[in-house]
Amino acid sequence: MITVGARKAEPGPNGSRHEPAGGAMLGSPSNSDDVLVDCRSLWKIFGSRASAAMKAVQERGLGKTEVLKEFGCVVGVANATFSVRRGEIFCIMGLSGSGKSTLLRMLNRLVEPTSGEVFVKGRALSSLDAAALRELRARHVAMVFQSVALLPHRTVLENAAFGLEVRGVAKAERHRAAEEALRKVGLGDWLQRYPRELSGGMQQRVGLARALAVDPEIILMDEPFSALDPLIRRQLQDEFRQLTKDLGKSAVFITHDLDEAIRIGDRIAIMKDGAIIQIGTPEEIVLAPADDYVAKFVAGISRLHLVKAHSVMVPVERFRAERPDVDPRRLVTTTPDADIDRLIDLILADPAPGIAVVEAGRLVGVVTVRSLLLGLKGSPTPELAPV
Amino acid sequence: MDTSTVAELFDFWVDEGQYWLADNAAFLFEWLRFVFEGFYGGALAVLEFSPWFAVATIFGLLAWRIVSLSFGALTTAALAACWAMGLWAETMSTLALVASATGIALVLALPIGVLTGFFPKLDHVVEPILDLMQTLPPYIYLIPAIALLGFGPGTALAATLVVAMPPAIRLTSLGIRTTPIQFVELGKSTGMTPAQMFFKIRLPFAMPSIMAGINQSLMMAFGMVVIAGIVGSGGLGETIYEATRTLDIGKSIDAAIAIVILTIVIDRLTQGLVPSRKDPR
Numbered sequence: 001m002i003t004v005g006a007r008k009a010e011p012g013p014n015g016s017r018h019e020p021a022g023g024a025m026l027g028s029p030s031n032s033d034d035v036l037v038d039c040r041s042l043w044k045i046f047g048s049r050a051s052a053a054m055k056a057v058q059e060r061g062l063g064k065t066e067v068l069k070e071f072g073c074v075v076g077v078a079n080a081t082f083s084v085r086r087g088e089i090f091c092i093m094g095l096s097g098s099g100k101s102t103l104l105r106m107l108n109r110l111v112e113p114t115s116g117e118v119f120v121k122g123r124a125l126s127s128l129d130a131a132a133l134r135e136l137r138a139r140h141v142a143m144v145f146q147s148v149a150l151l152p153h154r155t156v157l158e159n160a161a162f163g164l165e166v167r168g169v170a171k172a173e174r175h176r177a178a179e180e181a182l183r184k185v186g187l188g189d190w191l192q193r194y195p196r197e198l199s200g201g202m203q204q205r206v207g208l209a210r211a212l213a214v215d216p217e218i219i220l221m222d223e224p225f226s227a228l229d230p231l232i233r234r235q236l237q238d239e240f241r242q243l244t245k246d247l248g249k250s251a252v253f254i255t256h257d258l259d260e261a262i263r264i265g266d267r268i269a270i271m272k273d274g275a276i277i278q279i280g281t282p283e284e285i286v287l288a289p290a291d292d293y294v295a296k297f298v299a300g301i302s303r304l305h306l307v308k309a310h311s312v313m314v315p316v317e318r319f320r321a322e323r324p325d326v327d328p329r330r331l332v333t334t335t336p337d338a339d340i341d342r343l344i345d346l347i348l349a350d351p352a353p354g355i356a357v358v359e360a361g362r363l364v365g366v367v368t369v370r371s372l373l374l375g376l377k378g379s380p381t382p383e384l385a386p387v
Numbered sequence: 388m389d390t391s392t393v394a395e396l397f398d399f400w401v402d403e404g405q406y407w408l409a410d411n412a413a414f415l416f417e418w419l420r421f422v423f424e425g426f427y428g429g430a431l432a433v434l435e436f437s438p439w440f441a442v443a444t445i446f447g448l449l450a451w452r453i454v455s456l457s458f459g460a461l462t463t464a465a466l467a468a469c470w471a472m473g474l475w476a477e478t479m480s481t482l483a484l485v486a487s488a489t490g491i492a493l494v495l496a497l498p499i500g501v502l503t504g505f506f507p508k509l510d511h512v513v514e515p516i517l518d519l520m521q522t523l524p525p526y527i528y529l530i531p532a533i534a535l536l537g538f539g540p541g542t543a544l545a546a547t548l549v550v551a552m553p554p555a556i557r558l559t560s561l562g563i564r565t566t567p568i569q570f571v572e573l574g575k576s577t578g579m580t581p582a583q584m585f586f587k588i589r590l591p592f593a594m595p596s597i598m599a600g601i602n603q604s605l606m607m608a609f610g611m612v613v614i615a616g617i618v619g620s621g622g623l624g625e626t627i628y629e630a631t632r633t634l635d636i637g638k639s640i641d642a643a644i645a646i647v648i649l650t651i652v653i654d655r656l657t658q659g660l661v662p663s664r665k666d667p668r
């Protein structure tokens with residue numbers, strides 16, 4: 001079974017959510033081969049006059065409503081640009097009809113873009129012929145659906161082996177891989193059951209195992225947990241994040257729930273009416289929403305698990321000035337991305353008046369009980385408050 | 388030109404067309420008759436070769452395996468009743484006719500159904516023909532059929548084919564068309580070839596619909612038994628036709644009971660074969 005709720009136990013550099021200052025990679029495609037999926041100015045317009053509408057959009061800058069009125073076409077996705085790096089979980093969040101599913105389906109060309117280009121592992125999808133596209137879908141990009149789509153007349157094992165079966169892998173071999181994938185999602189004892197014998201959460205795990213069995217580099221997930229009840233949902237979110245990080249997979253994860261996006265995503269793209277209006281880490285989205293629309297979403301979000309040592313610490317000089325009796329270099333230390341659980345544990349375990357925040361061997365600040373409480377309350381600048 | 392001449396002209400050309408067919412396409416109809424009667428004769432030979440109790444027992448066992456033990460016992464008893472009424476040979480002859488007609492109907496209908504399932508545009512051609520086949524009273528094509536295929540099981544089989552094909556075509560086509568969209572997406576997203584998509588996704592999901600079509604074809608074929616009797620099919624249909632002509636009410640009712648027994652047995656057996664669609668959730 002997978003350990004649950006163990007975000008702080010994330011191993012390796014991939015697990016770290018702390019982005020070095022500067023955040024140079026936000027949204028903009030970089031040329032390093034670390035970028036697995038790269039979307040440039042993607043548009044999808046639905047309707048028989050899509051190409052005429054596209055032209056009008058490019059030449060006259062028509063909006064969604066004008067396109068609908070003038071051409072009778074629906075703008076599904078408008079000018080989406082983003083990239084997904086290796087090992088990253090990229091969430092796309094937006095309300096119903098904002099174009100999330102359409103955008104996701106352009107990443108494996110289940111939907112043809114009207115304009116723009118998708119590069120997967122450096123190869124333009126539009127340049128692939130039918131066979132190359134099948135190869136890409138079969139080996140590199142797996143998909144998990146909200147509806148799960150398990151074949152009812154096949155056992156759990158056969159369902160999990162489905163992708164490999166399509167690829168023509170011999171039975172013994174594919175069943176071995178499927179069994180391994182099912183063990184990873186905690187369903188090792190259910191191999192010979194049929195999907196209808198499983199609960200919704202277990203079925204969704206089979207869907208994930210089916211994707212993992214082909215050992216893809218990228219997993220596309222379209223609201224996989226939306227139909228589940230909150231408890232199971234949280235459990236699956238944590239398991240999914242842990243598993244993806246352990247296996248070093250990249251994922252594009254769609255949700256209409258910002259809480260879920262924050263829990264799962266390394267970065268989040270917020271969509272509205274087909275356009276991406278902000279891309280950033282969960283902290284950036286919550287602490288610095290790009291506009292009123294995002295701000296409204298963020299308003300209801302608990303900041304608790306977004307609070308990190310670096311956002312609630314006071315500068316070293318201030319601490320020195322106010323507490324000359326304490327030498328900050330002798331305090332217990334922690335890293336800038338230590339989360340609230342960790343900080344509370346440290347404060348409770350140590351009677352000293354603060355915790356030193358150390359980055360790359362350098363003392364960058366001190367977290368005190370007071371600065372922590374102010375940070376939690378949402379005070380904009382805890383570092384200015386008295387220690 | 389007054390209207391009666393138009394009608395006369397039309398009739399004239401219909402008759403001419405029929406003569407032309409009889410003269411010039413005789414080889415085609417000879418061949419059709421040969422094929423039809425060959426299938427019928429083959430099926431009949433198998434059924435007649437086996438003693439009555441063997442056939443009744445085999446059907447009983449099938450009914451037990453597919454439906455239930457009680458239905459199995461009932462099947463054997465009911466078939467024994469057909470024998471006891473002295474109608475065994477006729478019952479087997481009718482079964483042979485229905486089985487061979489439905490068999491040929493399916494060989495033609497299933498591929499057509501799959502094709503129209505994939506190409507909805509074919510509906511413009513296929514739908515009107517199917518409507519015609521299902522609404523045309525059989526008497527209208529029986530007379531020309533006798534002229535072309537002769538009096539006998541060949542014509543009876545052709546008439547049965549006409550009614551047995553439409554339901555199989557329609558339901559096969561429906562089954563292929565209504566593959567749940569999420570499974571089509573699953574197929575595409577796993578990189579399936581079109582052939583894999585057909586055999587691993589579309590066909591399994593179409594199966595209940597196709598089986599329902601086969602069942603409907605059989606039922607339509609049974610419905611044609613009495614009419615087929617008029618054109619010399621032999622079997623229970625002809626028994627009823629003869630008994631009605633001589634007002635032998637008892638015999639006609641016996642034969643009717645035998646038809647009902649056969650129909651119910653075959654209906655339940657084929658319905659039992661329909662895989663129940665399990666809810667994917």
Ligand SMILES: Nc1ncnc2c1ncn2[C@@H]1O[C@H](COP(=O)(O)OP(=O)(O)OP(=O)(O)O)[C@@H](O)[C@H]1O
Nearest residue numbers: 046074075076095096097098099100101102103256
């Ligand atoms: N095949 C299609 N033909 C026409 N319009 C479509 C099609 N698919 C999607 N759309 C339109 O594109 C827009 C975006 O749809 P999409 O399914 O991508 O939204 P979504 O964000 O996934 O919504 P949801 O959360 O409800 O799944 C919608 O306005 C929808 O009506």
Ligand SMILES: [Mg+2]
Nearest residue numbers: 100101102222
């Ligand atoms: Mg959607």
